[in-house]
Amino acid sequence: AMEKSYLSLLLLLVAISCALAKDAAKKDSKDATAKPKLPQTLSRGWGDQLIWTQTYEEALFRAKHSQKPLMIIHHLEDCPHSQALKKVFAEHKDIQKLAEKFILLNLVYETTDKNLAPDGQYVPRVLFIDPSLTVRADITGRYSNRLYAYEPSDISLLYSNMQKALKLLKTEL
Numbered sequence: 001a002m003e004k005s006y007l008s009l010l011l012l013l014v015a016i017s018c019a020l021a022k023d024a025a026k027k028d029s030k031d032a033t034a035k036p037k038l039p040q041t042l043s044r045g046w047g048d049q050l051i052w053t054q055t056y057e058e059a060l061f062r063a064k065h066s067q068k069p070l071m072i073i074h075h076l077e078d079c080p081h082s083q084a085l086k087k088v089f090a091e092h093k094d095i096q097k098l099a100e101k102f103i104l105l106n107l108v109y110e111t112t113d114k115n116l117a118p119d120g121q122y123v124p125r126v127l128f129i130d131p132s133l134t135v136r137a138d139i140t141g142r143y144s145n146r147l148y149a150y151e152p153s154d155i156s157l158l159y160s161n162m163q164k165a166l167k168l169l170k171t172e173l
Contacts, residue, residue, distance in 0.1 A: 044106055045086050046073060047096050052104045056113065059105040063131050066103060069165045070129040072116065073106040082124040088152040095155070098162050119147050126150055126158065128165040139164055
């Protein structure tokens with residue numbers, strides 16, 4: 001009987017420490033001026049040095065108020081295509097540098113905003129939204145059946161699409 005109560009106490013402690021960790025993460029994201037601590041969980045491995053927003057709503061708000069474009073990456077942890085793209089994205093020095101000019105969000109779940117799935121809910125897919133909160137459906141990858149999908153071999157196209165999202169911004173605003 002003694003062992004059982006130890007076990008349940010242990011489980012309780014684990015649950016408490018997880019809850020505390022979540023609260024601490026919430027506090028960090030509110031303080032936008034603080035540099036992200038490594039490893040930073042919101043990055044989910046897409047670039048731990050970068051500052052990632054926590055929710056779609058927060059990302060839209062920041063894009064509008066900072067006048068920076070928003071880059072949204074939909075992915076799944078157990079999807080090999082997502083994992084492969086994440087690896088090349090995180091290791092690509094120029095992309096990581098350019099990403100600093102964006103409001104960034106990576107999502108492992110779908111939002112209710114249908115504009116984020118112009119041609120379906122597949123992963124990985126990358127969409128850009130300008131500060132007027134318009135989804136840039138014109139910035140596409142190379143696959144006609146999945147317009148916003150990128151393979152690891154398309155990383156240079158993704159890089160130039162990021163540049164395009166920034167360039168159009170300068171001419172339009």
